[in-house]
Amino acid sequence: MYRPKTTLEQWRMLQAVVDNGGYAQAAAALNKSQSSLNHAVAKLQDQLGVSLLEVKGRKAFLTPTGEVLLRRSRALTDTVETLEGLARNIECGWEPEIRLAVESIYPPAQLVALLAQFQPQSRGSRLQIYHSVITGTEELILNGSVDIAITSMIPRGFMGQSLCTVEMVPVVHRDHHLATIGRPVSGEELAQELQLVIRDTAAKPRELGGWLRAENRWTFGHFQDALQVVKAGMGFLWVPRHLVEEELEAGCLKVVRLRDGGSRSAVLNLVLPDPDQAGPGTHLLAELIRGLHNLPLNE
Template sequence: MNIERLSLDQLRVFVQVADSGSFLAAARKLARAQSAVSYAIATLEDQLGVLLFDRSGYRPQLTRPGMALLADARQVLDHVDSLQVRANSYARGQELEMSLAVDVFFPTDCLVDLLRRFRDTFPAVTVRLEVEALGAVAERVIDGRSMLGILGTLPTTPPNLLRITLPSVQLVAVVAPGHPLAQVKGRVTEKMLRQQTQLVLSDRSELTARQDFSVHSRLTWRMSDLGTKHALLRAGMGWGNMPLHVVKDDLAAGRLISISTVHHSPQGEELPIQCVYKPDHPAGPALSWWLDSLAGLKSLEPLAEVQPVP
């Protein structure tokens, strides 16, 4: 076996013969003489040391090793084709990867819609997505790990970043129906808030470490995952602020109740959302697409329903 001498052309001929069902049909598809196709397959078999086709019948049939190696050949060709597409894109100035840091409060449906449209526009560009809270989003943009960030839970924007204002997210303070604060008639006082456990997102960045935002209780439980916070709220483990789009079904079903405090109204409050990026980062086609698409958002509802895969 001398696999080092294999050529991509031999693999393409191999796949074409398997797909076409005969050497003659493959030759027609490839616009070559049948003898050239037969020679390419024979040479490939000699280099691999296995018989790929059984030629004893009217039409060549894949052998057991041939069927196994056909999948490998397809995979090699897929990788090579992807390499070629990405190299051509890069030669035209297009980024090979788009790195994003997104706040946990940004609506998932809107993010999915943006990512789907980005994939349709830039199929050769890979995406690296990190979902963070507080200063971790801005920190990743500042240190270059992310080309673009979407801030929400960080109340201030670092001065060394450019920003685009996006539609806001509505926040509500919520508790489970059995929680002590749910029994309060009217506005919850500051003293009552301080006496109850507040569920708070933790900050995994050095940018705003040891800083508290919208923390009103002397007893806090901190977590980095919004889904965990949501589950703990529903379990009655404390009170906390949540994006309305995350808890609206719970509020409608009575699994959670919005509370009124000196800091919150039952209808909630608007949380500003911003897109941030470094002024010295070169904006190729992919990054420019994101900046234009985010700047054009009129709401954070998805622009189109995602069609299910049949």
């Protein structure tokens, strides 16, 4: 079994000598004697059989070999510090992993803004993000598979807070005959068209809502895939308006004019399936979501 010749403390002392510009300055910064630093670096060089530093006047400079090894040593010591910090966080109850379910109609810009706020405070926790569709989010909550969820469906027995309302609109390519028909379309007419739908991510999906009357359907895993087909002139798709704002403004896509109303709304909610058992990282993430949507923060 391989046994390291060097120690992390030796590499930290080398880093301190370089970062502080010399042995005397590093000794003052670390509250150690200059002789102990001299001895540690000299022993490190001897153990490796290479020259890492050369002293010119009162300053120490890295050799070319020293530059390479110092750079790699920083990655090593940073990893150890992160590992030790994670151990402390777990000991005080901070979760090593947080599982977040996000319904696919949630605005991507909001998710990115949330992650940007959470990352500096995450304490090294892994974040598992599940993009779920329709009853898939409900299933994740009921199965205890996630710690926190953004969902349009709150299962019976669970509490939620309304975050935002997403407008869903039926869109087609500008040259599709539904866009050029010149009058509102009835539900019966729409049911005769090719409908592109997004697959429910539940293991046992249930049709609890949405417009799924068309018998001729093509099913996709993601909105972006289905939109590419719509842009090619095939079928219609109910899609969150925020995902197609640019295409609608540019005129590439058109909203189908419906006789009985041209849009539907879905309210997205914040759900903590088991708030009493949730760790501090999960509660922090929930608070950031509330703040992002201007909701009152929990005391």
